[in-house]
Structure formats: structure tokens, C-alpha cells
Amino acid sequence: MNRDRSILIWLVRFAKPYISWLLLAFASMIIVAYFELLIPYKIKEVVDGILSGEITQNIIKSSAYSILGFIAVIFIFSSLFSYILNISGQKIMFNIRESLFGHILKLPQSYFDSNDVGRITTRVTNDINALNEFYTNVLVQFTKDFLVVLGVLFLILSFNPFLGIIILGINIFVILLALLYRAKLRRVYTKLRKTIAQLNSFINESIRAITLLKMYNKESLNYKRFSFYSNSNYRANLDQMYTFAMFRPFVEFTTVFTAGVIIWVGSHQVIQASMTIGELLAVLFYLRMMFKPILDLADKYNILQSALAASENLFNIVNVESEIDGQKIFNDDFKSIEFKNVWFSYEKDNWVLKDFSLEIKKGESFVLIGSTGSGKTTILNLLLGFYRPQKGEILIDNSPLETFSIESIRSNFSVIMQDTPLFNNVPDKDDFHNIKELKSIGEKQIQNIKMMMGRAFQVIVLDEATSNLDLDLERDVKNYLRNIQDKTSIVIAHRLNLIKDDDIIILLKDGKIIEKGTHIDLIDKKGHYHGIFSLNENFFKN
Ligand SMILES: Nc1ncnc2c1ncn2[C@@H]1O[C@H](COP(=O)(O)OP(=O)(O)O)[C@@H](O)[C@H]1O
Ligand SMILES: [Mg+2]
Structure with a gap:
């Protein structure tokens, strides 16, 4: 726990200079979430208006324009926040890379005895990329998705508590299952990462010793060993795919199932006139919006996991003490x-x-x-x-x-x-x-x-x-x-x-x-x- 906190503090230190940019990205993202939620609401107004015959041509026109306007706002602000995130993300990664390499240069020789080049290279390149991925794709996006899900639940609950409770129930069920699924996902990813590291360091060693391999005719032996590592990486990848292949269809199924329930319950309500057709339509729209982030959850979780592993790796390097360096100057006065x-x-x-x-x-x-x-x-x-x-x-x-x-x-x-x-x-x-x-x-x-x-x-x-x-x-x-x-x-x-x-x-x-x-x-x-x-x-x- 304490260690996780130190890793976080270390990471935040690099993000700090960009805090105002981050805040700007958050603000744009809230605007995007707000307008995304507004669109189905507008549609509901128009549909109900048309059906009740209370709507004029002009109102329809202005509603259409405002929906177009919302879409433009969404486009502008999502471009803005992804621009900000990508630029500041690259800058943060640049700084982490500089600081990390500077630190590596000062590490004692013994560190390099026990850590091969392949591994250190992976740290400075792949692991920093994993962090960037997390920063740009998960951190802010996730907050936005969370806001949208909350907004949807709030809206549905407010204009149809009964349907709202059904949807909330199904949501809780899916999230509980996703939590159970997490354990399996983590196992799969840990294995995948391990096989990648093994493969990398094996390739590295082979290429460095290529002259020796040739001299002693060990190419085919080496090739066999390579096949072994490559094969376990292949299997780990398949494992990951199968695991994914279960989650997505499950969420898709739940979405369709929920939609079915909503249409069934909702049309009864429409017939009994306790709900309008516009509301039913809006609920169906919102449903899609809500399940989309859940559908992405597994991908996001993947990125989160690699980012956690990466920051742990990077932090391990940062934690190795530099060579001891003193103040006294050695010169020709020495005796x-x-x-x-x-x-x-x-x-x-x-x-x-x-x-x-x-x-x-x-x-x-x-x-x-x-x-x-x-x-x-x-x-x-x-x-x-x-x-x-x-x-x-x-x-x-x-x-x-x-x-x-x-x-x-x-x-x-x-x-x-x-x-x-x-x-x-x-x-x-x-x-x-x-x-x-x-x-x-x-x-x-x-x-x-x-x-x-x-x-x-x-x-x-x-x-x-x-x-x-x-x-x-x-x-x-x-x-x-x-x-x-x-x-x-x-x-x-x-x-x-x-x-x-x-x-x-x-x-x-x-x-x-x-x-x-x-x-x-x-x-x-x-x-x-x-x-x-x-x-x-x-x-x-x-
Ligand atoms: N980086 C190292 N890691 C582990 N053992 C080492 C390392 N460098 C040297 N040794 C071991 O330390 C011993 C002394 O090595 P060294 O000082 O290089 O001997 P010399 O220069 O007299 O040939 C040897 O047994 C060698 O295998
Ligand atoms: Mg020697």
C-alpha cells in the first residue's frame, strides 16, 4: 500500500507541471459528457411533440439545429481534450524518459551485472509507452465514461423510476461479474507480460552472442529455444484473446437483453400512458451510451494493468541508489x-x-x-x-x-x-x-x-x-x-x-x-x- 503510494507520488511529480492543461482537459470532457446526454433528451422532445401534434414546424427546425450544434460542440471539445492529453502526455513521457535514463547512467556497475540490456531497454521504451497509453486513453476517458453512466442513471431514474431501477439492477449485476472476471484477466495479462519479457531478453542474448553461436554451430539449438519462448508467447496471446472473447459478447448480450426488457416493460407503460414514446426512445438511446463504457472496460483494464506493471518496473529502477558520490576532490596532491x-x-x-x-x-x-x-x-x-x-x-x-x-x-x-x-x-x-x-x-x-x-x-x-x-x-x-x-x-x-x-x-x-x-x-x-x-x-x- 505504502509502496503504491510512493509510485503514485513519483508519477504525479511528473504530471504536476501540466496540471492546468489536465484541468482544461477535464473541463472539456465534462462539457462533452453534458452535450452527449442532451441529445437523446432533445430527440425525446421532438418525437413527443410530433406525436401529440403540439409542435410547430419552427420548433422542429430549431431542435434539429440545436442537435447539430451539440454535435459540433462535442466534436470541438473532444478534439480539444484529446489534443491536450496527447501533447501533455508526450511531454510527461519525455520528461520521465530523460530522468530515467539520467538515473540509469548513474547506477552502480552491479546493477548492470544483474540486469541485461534487453530488460533495461524495455523499461525505457515499452514501459514508458504503457504509461502514456494509460495517461491519454484511460485516465480522463474513464472519468468521462463514469460521468456519462452516472448521468444516464440519474436521467432515467428521474423520468421513469421503474425502468431506472431495472437498469440499475442489471448494471450492478454486470459490474459484479466484471469484478469476478478481473482475477482471470489479471492472470492472463501477467502471463502474457512474462512471456514477452522472456522472448525479448532471449532475442537480445542470442543476437549479442551471434558470433559464438555461428562459431560453435549452435544456430539450430538456439532456434529451438527461441521456438519454445515464441510458442509460449503465442499461447499467452491466445489465452488473452479467449478471455476477451468471453467478456465482450457477454456485455453485448446483456445490452440487447436489457433493451428487450425495456421495450417489453416500456411498451406496456406507453399503452397505459404512464410513459411517452419519446421517453422510451430516449431510454433506449441512453442504454447504448451506458453499455458502451462497460464494453470498453476490459480494454481499459488491460491498459491499466500494463500501466501499473510498467510504473512498478520504472519505480524499481528509480529506487536503486545511484553510485555513492562524495564531495572531496581527488587531484595531484594525493599521497x-x-x-x-x-x-x-x-x-x-x-x-x-x-x-x-x-x-x-x-x-x-x-x-x-x-x-x-x-x-x-x-x-x-x-x-x-x-x-x-x-x-x-x-x-x-x-x-x-x-x-x-x-x-x-x-x-x-x-x-x-x-x-x-x-x-x-x-x-x-x-x-x-x-x-x-x-x-x-x-x-x-x-x-x-x-x-x-x-x-x-x-x-x-x-x-x-x-x-x-x-x-x-x-x-x-x-x-x-x-x-x-x-x-x-x-x-x-x-x-x-x-x-x-x-x-x-x-x-x-x-x-x-x-x-x-x-x-x-x-x-x-x-x-x-x-x-x-x-x-x-x-x-x-x-
Ligand atoms: N561481474 C562479475 N560478476 C560475478 N563474478 C565476477 C564478475 N567479474 C569477475 N567475477 C569473478 O571474480 C573472480 C575474479 O575475477 P577478476 O578480478 O576479473 O580476475 P582476473 O582479472 O585476475 O582474471 C573470478 O572468479 C570471476 O569469475
Ligand atoms: Mg582480469
């Missing part, structure tokens, strides 16, 4: 960065870093080595604030990392990760030569490194950035690293030839430091590093 008894896991209790401690002083160069999965990249992820440790702290000059502006940290780190893509639309790409023909990952890495070298930075971070370069180019990078003075650097490398004499080597295993020291220290120690180095040396000799 040290310290990991202090850090424990970290991506998934619960599956510790990747276990009580990891390391102090990085300004100007020092570190080389991280360790087998795949030992946690090297994870250390960089934590350092750059992509994830937060569950236990322990990362301190910059004794202040927690969280107290620093994330932007100031990232802009002072020159980072090339294993899989850093080269953006095609980086505005200053013309500054770099040879960018037009980037064919291989190796070329991308060169480009990345050039880009990195061109930036002002304090800490350089390379995560296997040279793994796709040939040895000549790798040597260039090494020379570059050698020549930069008093920059702090953290380099993850598979090949050991990037290591300089004064680098501090960190040997990592299962999220723990097992050896630490300079090349000479560790060679003398004849431990793990010595073993790895000998292997490497032999490999390059051969």
Missing part, C-alpha cells in the same frame, strides 16, 4: 591510496578478495600478476569505484573513497581495461592519427594507449592492455612507461617483459597477496614468482 582489510564478492559469500591490504604511495609503480580469476581486475574495479567492498575500506589519504567525487577520481586515472572499447563517436578522435582503419583489437589497443597518453592524469592503470600488441609495440609502451616521471602506475600484465627494475610486483592468488617485492627481491626468494619468471624466460628464448 597514498590504501586498501585496508578489504573483502569483496560479486555474488553473495563468493569472496573474490579476502582481507586484501595494499598501500599505493604516490609515484610508485606496481605490477599485478596472478592467474586468471585471481582478482586482479577486481582490484582495479574497486579502486575506480565501480563496486564497493563489503568489508574493510579503501582510503585516499586516510579518507574513505566514498567521500571523494567519483568523477574527480576517474578523470585522474588513465585507464585501459582488458575490454575497453574504443568509442566511435569520441568528439576529439580527429586528434589521433590513423584512426580510420582500425581492424583488429591490437589496433584498438594502440589507439587506446595513444588516447590515454594524451590525457592529463595522476594514476595510470593498464589491465592487460598490451596483451594484443606485438612485441615491438609492447616495447614502445614499456619505454613510454619508463619515461613518465612521478606518475603512479598499476599495470596488470600476462607477459613479464613490461616489468622495470624498481616496480613493486604483487603476486596474487585467490584474492590474496602471496608475494610482494621488486624483481630482484622475488628472484632471490626463489618462490612462486621465480617459477613464473623462469617459465616466461624459457618461452621467449625458444
Whole structure:
């Protein structure tokens, strides 16, 4: 309940700037409802007048003109309110979309680990559309329909209480049935939405992994899986259709049945002269007007349901907290960065870093080595604030990392990760030569490194950035690293030839430091590093 209220408050916040437009739409809608109710009444007057012979040619003429006039007014005001609703609806959706995407950009990395692209895309596109549909087709329309139904009941009750009570009774019966029907409808829609989401995210995953699928000849397996999801979506759609197929004819039947009852009871009354023919006609007109909204109820309910689900989805995203961002500015004044008894896991209790401690002083160069999965990249992820440790702290000059502006940290780190893509639309790409023909990952890495070298930075971070370069180019990078003075650097490398004499080597295993020291220290120690180095040396000799 409380949650529904927060969702509502969140939605209303976006509608607020358009409140005067909304009020205008409501006003136009009341005018439309009023004139719609007036038309059968006018017809009744004319018919009764003609039958009683009390009407003059002129009155008939003026009645006809006023009915034409009513229709014109209805046309103008319904156009007006649908215009207002659609324009303001689009504006509100535009604002929600902007705000949502802005929020998504600030979400922590862990959110993107557990929510695939397909799902997030659906949120920003489909779900916002569902809201728009609700706003333009249901919200105001529904109020109008409700007013019309109330008006009709009031009018019929006032000029023929007996018929009024019959109609009211049938109405209550239909509404009770519709309420019962709601449960089934909801089940059907929930299932339909689920199958759509499954289908979307399956397509998304398949297309993204298309190279792998082709490489391992898994197209037909994938196609079979697709068929499964597609088929359950198909069945859910059929289910929905059947459910609908029951409701509409039922309401149609009730309309005709009620009309029959009215004609039967009404003609008796006409014969007994307790009702005029004009009144009977008007009641039949009103009946149509009243059942039309009930007939649409199922459709409206559908839209309402998807809007509720959509706003819940959107609200779930809004409720995920943004990355923690502090006030302190990270700049070249920093003295040290310290990991202090850090424990970290991506998934619960599956510790990747276990009580990891390391102090990085300004100007020092570190080389991280360790087998795949030992946690090297994870250390960089934590350092750059992509994830937060569950236990322990990362301190910059004794202040927690969280107290620093994330932007100031990232802009002072020159980072090339294993899989850093080269953006095609980086505005200053013309500054770099040879960018037009980037064919291989190796070329991308060169480009990345050039880009990195061109930036002002304090800490350089390379995560296997040279793994796709040939040895000549790798040597260039090494020379570059050698020549930069008093920059702090953290380099993850598979090949050991990037290591300089004064680098501090960190040997990592299962999220723990097992050896630490300079090349000479560790060679003398004849431990793990010595073993790895000998292997490497032999490999390059051969
Ligand atoms: N986003 C992630 N979600 C879940 N587990 C992850 C994620 N990234 C890495 N891991 C796991 O964390 C461990 C350490 O990974 P990583 O730091 O990338 O190792 P390295 O860079 O040393 O090869 C591995 O077991 C890896 O499977
Ligand atoms: Mg890695």
C-alpha cells in the first residue's frame, strides 16, 4: 500500500507541471459528457411533440439545429481534450524518459551485472509507452465514461423510476461479474507480460552472442529455444484473446437483453400512458451510451494493468541508489591510496578478495600478476569505484573513497581495461592519427594507449592492455612507461617483459597477496614468482 503510494507520488511529480492543461482537459470532457446526454433528451422532445401534434414546424427546425450544434460542440471539445492529453502526455513521457535514463547512467556497475540490456531497454521504451497509453486513453476517458453512466442513471431514474431501477439492477449485476472476471484477466495479462519479457531478453542474448553461436554451430539449438519462448508467447496471446472473447459478447448480450426488457416493460407503460414514446426512445438511446463504457472496460483494464506493471518496473529502477558520490576532490596532491582489510564478492559469500591490504604511495609503480580469476581486475574495479567492498575500506589519504567525487577520481586515472572499447563517436578522435582503419583489437589497443597518453592524469592503470600488441609495440609502451616521471602506475600484465627494475610486483592468488617485492627481491626468494619468471624466460628464448 505504502509502496503504491510512493509510485503514485513519483508519477504525479511528473504530471504536476501540466496540471492546468489536465484541468482544461477535464473541463472539456465534462462539457462533452453534458452535450452527449442532451441529445437523446432533445430527440425525446421532438418525437413527443410530433406525436401529440403540439409542435410547430419552427420548433422542429430549431431542435434539429440545436442537435447539430451539440454535435459540433462535442466534436470541438473532444478534439480539444484529446489534443491536450496527447501533447501533455508526450511531454510527461519525455520528461520521465530523460530522468530515467539520467538515473540509469548513474547506477552502480552491479546493477548492470544483474540486469541485461534487453530488460533495461524495455523499461525505457515499452514501459514508458504503457504509461502514456494509460495517461491519454484511460485516465480522463474513464472519468468521462463514469460521468456519462452516472448521468444516464440519474436521467432515467428521474423520468421513469421503474425502468431506472431495472437498469440499475442489471448494471450492478454486470459490474459484479466484471469484478469476478478481473482475477482471470489479471492472470492472463501477467502471463502474457512474462512471456514477452522472456522472448525479448532471449532475442537480445542470442543476437549479442551471434558470433559464438555461428562459431560453435549452435544456430539450430538456439532456434529451438527461441521456438519454445515464441510458442509460449503465442499461447499467452491466445489465452488473452479467449478471455476477451468471453467478456465482450457477454456485455453485448446483456445490452440487447436489457433493451428487450425495456421495450417489453416500456411498451406496456406507453399503452397505459404512464410513459411517452419519446421517453422510451430516449431510454433506449441512453442504454447504448451506458453499455458502451462497460464494453470498453476490459480494454481499459488491460491498459491499466500494463500501466501499473510498467510504473512498478520504472519505480524499481528509480529506487536503486545511484553510485555513492562524495564531495572531496581527488587531484595531484594525493599521497597514498590504501586498501585496508578489504573483502569483496560479486555474488553473495563468493569472496573474490579476502582481507586484501595494499598501500599505493604516490609515484610508485606496481605490477599485478596472478592467474586468471585471481582478482586482479577486481582490484582495479574497486579502486575506480565501480563496486564497493563489503568489508574493510579503501582510503585516499586516510579518507574513505566514498567521500571523494567519483568523477574527480576517474578523470585522474588513465585507464585501459582488458575490454575497453574504443568509442566511435569520441568528439576529439580527429586528434589521433590513423584512426580510420582500425581492424583488429591490437589496433584498438594502440589507439587506446595513444588516447590515454594524451590525457592529463595522476594514476595510470593498464589491465592487460598490451596483451594484443606485438612485441615491438609492447616495447614502445614499456619505454613510454619508463619515461613518465612521478606518475603512479598499476599495470596488470600476462607477459613479464613490461616489468622495470624498481616496480613493486604483487603476486596474487585467490584474492590474496602471496608475494610482494621488486624483481630482484622475488628472484632471490626463489618462490612462486621465480617459477613464473623462469617459465616466461624459457618461452621467449625458444
Ligand atoms: N561481474 C562479475 N560478476 C560475478 N563474478 C565476477 C564478475 N567479474 C569477475 N567475477 C569473478 O571474480 C573472480 C575474479 O575475477 P577478476 O578480478 O576479473 O580476475 P582476473 O582479472 O585476475 O582474471 C573470478 O572468479 C570471476 O569469475
Ligand atoms: Mg582480469
